[in-house]
Amino acid sequence: MQKITIVGLGNMGGALIRGLEKSPIRDSITVDVFDVDPGRIEAVRSGDRVKGLQSLAEVQCENNTLIFCVKPQDLPAIAQALDGRLQKTCLIVSILAGKKTATIAKELGFDGPIVRAMPNIAAVIGFAATAMCSNESCTAEHKLHAEEIFKAVGEAYWTKESLMDAVTGLSGSGPAYIYMVIEALSDGGLKMGMPRELALKLATQTVLGAAALVKHTGLHPAILKDQVTTPAGTTISALHELEERGLRSMFVNAVEKATLRSLELGKTP
Numbered sequence: 163m164q165k166i167t168i169v170g171l172g173n174m175g176g177a178l179i180r181g182l183e184k185s186p187i188r189d190s191i192t193v194d195v196f197d198v199d200p201g202r203i204e205a206v207r208s209g210d211r212v213k214g215l216q217s218l219a220e221v222q223c224e225n226n227t228l229i230f231c232v233k234p235q236d237l238p239a240i241a242q243a244l245d246g247r248l249q250k251t252c253l254i255v256s257i258l259a260g261k262k263t264a265t266i267a268k269e270l271g272f273d274g275p276i277v278r279a280m281p282n283i284a285a286v287i288g289f290a291a292t293a294m295c296s297n298e299s300c301t302a303e304h305k306l307h308a309e310e311i312f313k314a315v316g317e318a319y320w321t322k323e324s325l326m327d328a329v330t331g332l333s334g335s336g337p338a339y340i341y342m343v344i345e346a347l348s349d350g351g352l353k354m355g356m357p358r359e360l361a362l363k364l365a366t367q368t369v370l371g372a373a374a375l376v377k378h379t380g381l382h383p384a385i386l387k388d389q390v391t392t393p394a395g396t397t398i399s400a401l402h403e404l405e406e407r408g409l410r411s412m413f414v415n416a417v418e419k420a421t422l423r424s425l426e427l428g429k430t431p
């Protein structure tokens with residue numbers, strides 16, 4: 163049995179434990195959980211399989227995968243409680259925005275394998291897009307284990323650490339951009355006389371369906387766009403308007419701005 167300890171049971175920690183309980187690795191792991199709020203522990207505790215810890219002093223510091231799901235500013239308090247006890251046989255997995263693997267190692271006084279991951283809020287329904295990177299102490303086995311964990315809440319891909327701020331700018335913050343798109347599309351329907359509820363349902367399903375089609379067919383979105391755009395039709399009139407107003411540039415700039423902000427936040431101690 164492989165041991166996993168999840169520290170922090172908010173949106174992300176809660177999503178991970180629920181995802182792991184449904185994942186193929188369920189029967190090969192036992193999970194310990196800890197949060198400063200005992201109510202959050204109680205909400206996910208489950209017999210011998212998911213055990214609640216009373217404090218960080220009870221964390222198993224050998225042969226364990228510790229997943230940190232707290233806010234970045236809470237890591238020093240956790241490091242203090244763990245007091246340099248973590249052995250190199252542990253794997254540290256951090257989803258803390260902006261915290262580099264080297265910073266995590268330094269704050270924890272830990273000289274072993276670390277995986278840094280950036281999931282997104284869709285983890286709560288098992289649809290996260292997660293990008294991960296690892297430090298030089300990680301073996302292929304560590305990486306496979308981390309991949310299994312994040313595949314329990316969606317899709318997971320490896321990248322290099324220098325791209326993690328861009329990951330934050332694209333898929334970390336990305337759901338918010340798409341919520342704006344859905345809201346704006348439904349406002350368009352509203353303006354054209356549709357009831358609000360119908361407009362929102364149509365806009366939501368359109369975004370979901372369009373994304374599913376890109377994924378299902380594997381075709382480049384430009385090809386799919388051309389397939390629904392007929393000469394002198396309705397779609398080309400709308401696309402012309404979107405091009406004229408710089409929709410593409412707006413999204414490129416949005417990802418760039420969020421990436422730069424993530425870089426900036428990563429520099430603040």
Ligand SMILES: NC(=O)c1ccc[n+]([C@@H]2O[C@H](COP(=O)([O-])OP(=O)(O)OC[C@H]3O[C@@H](n4cnc5c(N)ncnc54)[C@H](OP(=O)(O)O)[C@@H]3O)[C@@H](O)[C@H]2O)c1
Nearest residue numbers: 170171172173174197198231232233234236258259281283
């Ligand atoms: N939410 C996202 O979309 C998203 C996406 C990618 C990455 N992340 C990263 O994921 C991390 C967690 O985000 P989240 O949205 O899940 O945050 P969250 O909902 O606030 O969850 C964090 C949990 O950790 C608890 N906590 C605080 N200090 C603790 C300690 N010393 N020991 C144990 N538990 C402690 C918090 O309790 P209190 O509330 O009482 O402080 C809270 O229950 C953040 O670092 C964030 O950067 C989040």
